[in-house]
Amino acid sequence: xxxxxxxxxxxxxxxxxxxxxxxxxxxxxxxxxxxxxxxxxxxxxxxxxxxxxxxxxxxxxxxxxxxxxxxxxxxxxxxxxxxxxxxxxxxxxxxxxxxxxxxxxxxxxxxxxxxxxxxxxxxxxxxxxxxxxxxxxxxxxxxxxxxxxxxxxxxxxxxxxxxxxxxxxxxxxxxxxxxxxxxxxxxxxxxxxxxxxxxxxxxxxxxxxxxxxxxxxxxxxxxxxxxxxxxxxxxxxxxxxxxxxxxxxxxxxxxxxxxxxxxxxxxxxxxxxxxxxxxxxxxxxxxxxxxxxxxxxxxxxxxxxxxxxxxxxxxxxxxxxxxxxxxxxxxxxxxxxxxxxxxxxxxxxxxxxxxxxxxxxxxxxxxxxxxxxxxxxxxxxxxxxxxxxxxxxxxxxxxxxxxxxxxxxxxxxxxxxxxxxxxxxxxxxxxxxxxxxxxxxxxxxxxxxxxxxxxxxxxxxxxxxxxxxxxxxxxxxxxxxxxxxxxxxxxxxxxxxxxxxxxxxxxxxxxxxxxxxxxxxxxxxxxxxxxxxxxxxxxxxxxxxxxxxxxxxxxxxxxxxxxxxxxxxxxxxxxxxxxxxxxxxxxxxxxxxxxxxxxxxxxxxxxxxxxxxxxxxxxxxxxxxxx
Ligand code: AMP
Numbered sequence: 001x002x003x004x005x006x007x008x009x010x011x012x013x014x015x016x017x018x019x020x021x022x023x024x025x026x027x028x029x030x031x032x033x034x035x036x037x038x039x040x041x042x043x044x045x046x047x048x049x050x051x052x053x054x055x056x057x058x059x060x061x062x063x064x065x066x067x068x069x070x071x072x073x074x075x076x077x078x079x080x081x082x083x084x085x086x087x088x089x090x091x092x093x094x095x096x097x098x099x100x101x102x103x104x105x106x107x108x109x110x111x112x113x114x115x116x117x118x119x120x121x122x123x124x125x126x127x128x129x130x131x132x133x134x135x136x137x138x139x140x141x142x143x144x145x146x147x148x149x150x151x152x153x154x155x156x157x158x159x160x161x162x163x164x165x166x167x168x169x170x171x172x173x174x175x176x177x178x179x180x181x182x183x184x185x186x187x188x189x190x191x192x193x194x195x196x197x198x199x200x201x202x203x204x205x206x207x208x209x210x211x212x213x214x215x216x217x218x219x220x221x222x223x224x225x226x227x228x229x230x231x232x233x234x235x236x237x238x239x240x241x242x243x244x245x246x247x248x249x250x251x252x253x254x255x256x257x258x259x260x261x262x263x264x265x266x267x268x269x270x271x272x273x274x275x276x277x278x279x280x281x282x283x284x285x286x287x288x289x290x291x292x293x294x295x296x297x298x299x300x301x302x303x304x305x306x307x308x309x310x311x312x313x314x315x316x317x318x319x320x321x322x323x324x325x326x327x328x329x330x331x332x333x334x335x336x337x338x339x340x341x342x343x344x345x346x347x348x349x350x351x352x353x354x355x356x357x358x359x360x361x362x363x364x365x366x367x368x369x370x371x372x373x374x375x376x377x378x379x380x381x382x383x384x385x386x387x388x389x390x391x392x393x394x395x396x397x398x399x400x401x402x403x404x405x406x407x408x409x410x411x412x413x414x415x416x417x418x419x420x421x422x423x424x425x426x427x428x429x430x431x432x433x434x435x436x437x438x439x440x441x442x443x444x445x446x447x448x449x450x451x452x453x454x455x456x457x458x459x460x461x462x463x464x465x466x467x468x469x470x471x472x473x474x475x476x477x478x479x480x481x482x483x484x485x486x487x488x489x490x491x492x493x494x495x496x497x498x499x500x501x502x503x504x505x506x507x508x509x510x511x512x513x514x515x516x517x518x519x520x521x522x523x524x525x526x527x528x529x530x531x532x533x534x535x536x537x538x539x540x541x542x543x544x545x546x547x548x549x550x551x552x553x554x555x556x557x558x559x560x561x562x563x564x565x566x567x568x569x570x571x572x573x574x575x576x577x578x579x580x581x582x583x584x585x586x587x588x589x590x591x592x593x594x595x596x597x598x599x600x601x602x603x604x605x606x607x608x609x610x611x612x613x614x615x616x617x618x619x620x621x622x623x624x625x626x627x
Contacts, residue, residue: 003015003019004024004025004026005018005023005026005034005060008026008030008031008034008035008038009034009035009038009064010034010060010064011064013098013099014060014063014064014095014096014098014099016098017094017095017096017097017098018056018060018095021094021095023056026053026056027052027053027056027057028052028208029046029048029052029053029054029057029206029208030053030056030057030060032206032208033046033057033058033061033206034057034060034061036204036206037057037058037061037062037182038061038064038065040061040065040149040150040180041180042180042202042203042204043180043181043182043183043199043200043201043202043203043204044180044181044182044183044203044204044205044206045183045185045196045200045203045204045205045206046058046182046183046184046185046205046206046208047184047185047186047187047188047205047206047207047208048184048185048186048206048207048208049186049208049328049332050155050186050308050329050332050333050336051308051332051333051335051336052208054154054184055087055088055091055092055154056091056095057184058077058152058154058182058184059088059091059092059095060095062075062092062126062150062152063092063095063096063099063102065149065150066102066125066126067125068099068100068101068102068125069101070125070147071101071103071123071124071125072123072125072144072147073120073124073125073126073127073143073144073145073147073148074125074126074147074148074149074150075125075126075127075148075149075150075151075152076126076127076129076134076145076148076150076151076152076171076175077092077126077127077128077129077151077152077154078129078130078131078134078151078152078153078154078159078168078171079128079129079130079154079155079159080130080131080154080155080158080159080161080162080164080305081108081130081158081305082108082109082110082111082130082279083286083305083307083308084154084155084305084308085106085107085108085128085129085130086106086108087308088106088128088154089104089105089106089128090106092104092126092128102125102126103119103122103123103124103125103126104124104125104126104127104128105119105120105124105126105127105128106128106129107120107127107128107129107130107133107134107137108129108130108133109130109132109133109136110279113133113136113137116133116137117137117140117142120137120142120143121142127143131159131164131167131168131171132164132167134167134171135167135170135171138170138171138174145174145175145176146176147176148175148176148179149176149179149180150179150180150181150182151172151175151179151180151181151182152181152182152183152184153168153181153182153183153184153185153195154184155184155185155186155305156183156184156185156192156195157185157186157187157188157189157191157192157325158186158305158329160189160191160192160195161323162302162305165191168195172199181199181200181203183195183196183200183203186328186329186332187325187328189325217335217339217340217341218331218332218334218335218340218341218342218343219340219341219342219343219367220331220342220343220345220358220359220362220364220365220366220367221342221343221344221345221366221367221368221369222344222345222346222347222355222366222367222368222369223237223344223345223346223347223368223369223370223371223441224347224348224349224352224368224441224442225346225347225348225371225440225441225442226348226440226442227348227489229440230318230346230348231259231262232440233346233371233440234248234259234263234316234318234346235263235266235268236371236372236377236437236440237314237316237344237346237371237372238268238295238296239377239380239381239430240372240376240377240380241313241314241380242380242381242384243313243384244295244296244313244314245292245295245311245312245313245314246295246296246297246312246313246314246315246316246334247296247297247298247299247304247307247312247314247315247316247330247333247334248270248296248297248298248299248316248318249299249300249301249304249315249316249317249318249319249321249330250298250299250300250318250319251300251319251321251322251485251487252300252485253274253275253276253300254485255318255319256272256273256274256298256299256300256303257272257274257276259272259298259318260272260298263296263298268295268296269293269294269295269296270294270295270296270297270298271285271288271289271294271296271297271298272285272298272299273285273286273289273297273298273299273300273303273304274299274300274302274303275300275302275303277303282303285297286307289309290309298318301321301326301329301330304329304330304333305329307333308336309333309336310336310339311336311339312333312334312336312341313334313341313342314334314341314342314343314344315330315331315333315334315341315342315343315344316343316344316346317330317343317344317345317346317347318346319487320345320347320351320354320358322482324354324357324358324361325361327343327358327361327362328361328362330343331343331362344369345358345366348442349442370441371439371440371441373437373439374433374434374435374436374437375434377430377434377437378427378430378431378434381426381427381430382423382426382427382430385423385426385427386423389422389423472521472522473507473508473519473520473521473522474519474520474521474522474525474546475517475518475519475546475547476517476518476519476520476525476528476529476544476545476546476547477515477516477517477543477544477545477546477547478491478495478515478516478517478518478542478543478544479515479540479542479543479544480494480515480516480537480540480542481511481512481515481516482511482512482516484537484538486511486516487511488509488511491509491511491516491518492506492509492518494537495518495520495528495532495544498531498532498535498542499520499527499528499529499531499532499544500527500528500531501520501524501527501528501531502524505520505521505523505524505528506518506519506520506521507519507520507521517547518544525546528544529544529545529546532544
C-alpha cells in the first residue's frame with residue numbers, strides 16, 4: 001500500500017522519518033497544503049488553528065524544495081515565541097533526519113547569541129527565528145539571506161499582537177524580492193490581511209474549516225457563578241475531573257500567581273507561568289507540565305503562547321480574555337493532533353454577552369453547564385479512586401514479603417469490610433469537605449439582574465448617556481484604567497477600599513484606557529475624596545477628582561498600594577489563609593490530594609466555610625455582585 005504522505009508527493013526519506021514519529025495519515029491541513037506548497041511557485045495563506053499539524057504542512061514541502069548540497073540559508077521561518085521556535089526547529093530536524101547535510105538552526109532571544117552565530121557560520125539551510133533576535137543577527141551582518149527562496153510567517157496574528165510588525169518588515173526587506181511567502185494564522189484580523197496584501201502576490205488561500213472557526217474537537221462550556229465564587233467553582237470543576245491535565249488562563253500576572261498559590265496551598269498540583277518569571281523558571285515550569293508531574297498550569301495569554309503540549313484535557317478561562325480573538329488561541333491548547341478536549345469559561349452573569357460574541361467568532365455554540373453538586377463530586381471521586389485501585393500495577397516481588405503481615409492485620413475483617421475501608425480512606429475527606437458545600441450555580445433571578453447590569457454598563461438603556469452623571473451622583477475622574485489591567489470590578493473594589501465607602505454608593509463605571517470615570521452618590525463622594533489620600537498603584541500616584549476639578553492628594557491613609565481586590569473581594573480579609581487540610585499525596589496515580597478544598601481556608605470572598613455554610617455573607621455583598 002502506498003504511504004499517504006508519498007501520495008501527496010513527499011519523498012521516501014522524509015516519509016520514513018515521519019512514520020517513525022507515528023504520523024500514519026496526513027492531517028486535513030497537511031492533505032490540502034502539501035500539494036500546493038510542493039509546487040513552490042506561489043505565495044500562500046493558510047488559516048488554521050494551532051495543533052492541527054501546521055508545522056509538517058509547511059515543513060515537509062520545504063524539505064523537498066531545498067538544495068541540501070548548498071550550505072546557504074534558503075528558508076526562513078518566523079514565529080512569535082521562543083517555545084514555538086524551538087518546537088518548529090525540533091520538528092523540522094526530525095523530519096529531515098534522513099536528509100544528508102540538512103541543517104536547521106533555531107534563533108531566539110534569551111539564549112546565548114554566540115552559539116547561534118556559530119551555528120549560522122557553520123552553514124545552515126533552514127533558519128527558524130523569533131523576530132527580535134533575528135533582527136539582532138541581521139544587524140551584526142552575520143547572516144546572508146540573498147538565497148532565501150521561502151519565508152514562512154507562522155502564527156502571524158500572534159506576531160502582530162506582540163508588536164513584531166516593524167521587525168517583520170525589516171527582516172523581510174533583507175530577503176530577495178522573488179521569494180515565496182507562506183503565511184499561517186489562526187485568525188485573520190485586518191492587520192494580517194494587510195501583510196498578505198503588502199507582501200504577497202495572488203496568494204493561494206486555504207481555510208481549514210470555516211474562517212476563524214475553532215477546532216471541531218473542542219467542546220465549549222460555560223458556568224455562571226457569582227464573581228466571589230469563581231475560585232470555588234474552579235476547584236469544583238477540577239475535583240469533578242480527577243484526571244484533568246489543564247491550562248487555566250487568568251488575565252494578569254498577579255491573578256495567575258494568586259490562583260496558583262491558592263491551588264498549591266489547597267493541595268493541588270499546580271504552578272504559575274507568567275512574564276515575571278525568568279526564562280529559567282519558565283523552562284522549569286514547562287518541563288514539569290510537559291512531563292505531567294503537574295496537573296494544572298495557570299498562565300497568562302502571553303506566557304502561554306506557543307505552549308505545545310499534547311493531551312491537554314481542559315482549558316479553563318478563569319477570566320475571559322479582553323481580546324475575544326485570544327479565546328481561539330487559548331482553547332487551541334487542547335484537542336491537539338486530532339484529540340478531543342474541553343474549553344471552559346467561568347463567568348459571572350454580566351459576561352454572557354461576551355460568550356455570545358465568542359460563539360460568533362468560533363462558529364460554535366457553548367453549552368451552559370451546571371457546576372456539579374458536592375454529592376456529584378464525591379461520587380466521581382469515589383469511582384475515580386475505585387478505578388485507580390483496580391488498575392494499579394502491583395509490584396509482586398516487593399509486596400509479597402509483606403502479604404502475610406497485611407493479611408494478619410485484616411484477619412478480623414471480611415473482604416467487603418476491607419474494600420469499604422480502602423474506599424473510605426480517600427472518600428471521607430471529600431465527603432467531609434463537600435457535605436455542606438453550597439450550590440455555586442447562580443439562580444435565574446440573579447442572572448437576569450446581572451444581564452440588566454451589563455446592558456446598563458454598555459449604556460443600552462441610555463438613561464445615563466452622555467458625559468454627565470445621573471441625578472444625585474457625582475462623576476469622578478481617576479487616573480487608572482484598563483491599561484493597568486483593571487476590570488470594572490477591580491476598579492470598584494479599588495475605589496471602595498481606598499475611599500472607604502460601600503459599593504452600594506457607586507453607580508456607573510466608565511473604564512477607559514489610562515483613566516476612568518466612576519459615578520458615586522453625591523452624598524458619599526465627599527467621604528471618598530477625603531479618604532482617598534496618598535494612594536499608589538504600581539508605583540504611580542493615583543488621583544481621583546470630581547470630573548473637571550483640580551486633583552486632590554494628601555497624607556497617608558496607612559494602606560498598602562495596589563490593593564486591587566481583583567477576585568471580587570477585599571484581599572486584606574483573606575486573613576489566616578489556608579487553615580489546614582490534608583496535603584498527603586493521594587497515592588496511586590501520584591496526583592495531588594485535595595484535603596483542603598473549598599472549606600479549609602478563607603477563599604477569595606474572604607468567607608470561612610462556617611460563614612458560607614451558614615449562608616452568612618460579609619458586608620459589601622452588593623459591591624461583590626457587581627465585580
Ligand atoms: P502542530 O500543529 O504542527 O504543532 O502539530 C500538533 C501536533 O500534532 C504535534 O505534536 C505533531 O507532532 C502532531 N502531528 C502533526 N501531524 C501529524 C500527523 N499527520 N499524524 C499524527 N500526528 C501529527
